[in-house]
Amino acid sequence: MKKKVVLICFLLFLCGKISAQCNDTIWTTHKKGVFYSGAQTCANTSFKKAQGVVNLFVEQFSNDYLKLFDWAFVNMGKNKTDEEKNAFLLDIKSTSFDKMSGVSVMVVDVITGDVRRFKDVEIRSKVTQATDNATYQKVHIDIFFSLSLLKEANGTFVVKNVGNNQFVIDTKISLRFGWFFDIFVTKKMYKKVIEWRLEQFVKNFKREMEK
Numbered sequence: 751m752k753k754k755v756v757l758i759c760f761l762l763f764l765c766g767k768i769s770a771q772c773n774d775t776i777w778t779t780h781k782k783g784v785f786y787s788g789a790q791t792c793a794n795t796s797f798k799k800a801q802g803v804v805n806l807f808v809e810q811f812s813n814d815y816l817k818l819f820d821w822a823f824v825n826m827g828k829n830k831t832d833e834e835k836n837a838f839l840l841d842i843k844s845t846s847f848d849k850m851s852g853v854s855v856m857v858v859d860v861i862t863g864d865v866r867r868f869k870d871v872e873i874r875s876k877v878t879q880a881t882d883n884a885t886y887q888k889v890h891i892d893i894f895f896s897l898s899l900l901k902e903a904n905g906t907f908v909v910k911n912v913g914n915n916q917f918v919i920d921t922k923i924s925l926r927f928g929w930f931f932d933i934f935v936t937k938k939m940y941k942k943v944i945e946w947r948l949e950q951f952v953k954n955f956k957r958e959m960e961k
Contacts, residue, residue: 772916776949778941783932785940788922789948792912793956800909800917803959804887808879811891812854815845821958826947834942838862838931843870852876853894860899862931868899886910901926909955917959919952 772792779786793800810817819827829835841859848855854875860868874894881887886908893903905923912918923944927935 772912772918776945778937778945780937780940784924784926785937785944786922786924787940787944787948788920789945789952790918790920791952791956793917793919793959794915795917795959796915797911797917800911800959801881801887803955804879804889804909806958807955808877808889811875811877812847812852815854815856816842822951822954824950824954826950826954829946832942834939835946837935837939837943841867871899899928899930901928907955909959919955919959921948921952923948 774791776789777787807818807822810822828839839861841861842856843859844857846855847853854877856873856875858871858873860871862868876892876894878890878892879888880890888906888908890906891904893900903923903925905921907919907921910918910920
């Protein structure tokens with residue numbers, strides 16, 4: 751069964767400074783042609799559990815991407831109540847992983863509302879993970895493909911221990927559209943499409959960590 755997801759829900763995240771306070775936040779900025787967005791929440795759990803959930807995400811992102819729809823990407827697909835939040839979507843057709851290079855390959859159709867479908871777009875990504883056994887888990891994802899749709903994209907999410915079994919879950923993304931999307935994607939449209947999905951992602955991660 752095909753999975754439809756927002757264009758960047760799989761890119762998840764650009765590294766940045768993390769607040770030591772456990773506050774829920776979400777934001778978007780646009781500077782010199784690049785969109786930056788982020789979301790943050792907090793979870794009460796053990797470091798072992800937090801580490802396990804991060805490891806699970808990395809393993810499934812590389813080797814069995816569609817399993818992430820069972821927990822990490824739940825309720826991040828097509829919005830059923832607000833069509834403006836579906837301005838651009840991905841229809842995932844296949845995924846694969848090359849162990850030698852560490853590169854994941856996803857073949858998708860890119861859907862821009864009811865206007866146009868770009869078929870069989872190949873997107874390559876590579877995940878790197880850093881760990882401090884007492885403090886944090888950090889995952890960085892680079893996306894490799896360049897055409898009229900997207901010039902560059904990357905992101906990071908960090909799970910950081912702030913004491914007393916509290917962990918900040920912080921995710922950020924940055925992306926620069928190619929000429930086609932750059933023509934019609936406004937900051938208002940981008941915020942509509944992206945922010946609620948980032949907020950849902952950190953909520954999903956929190957729920958998994960607190961199970």
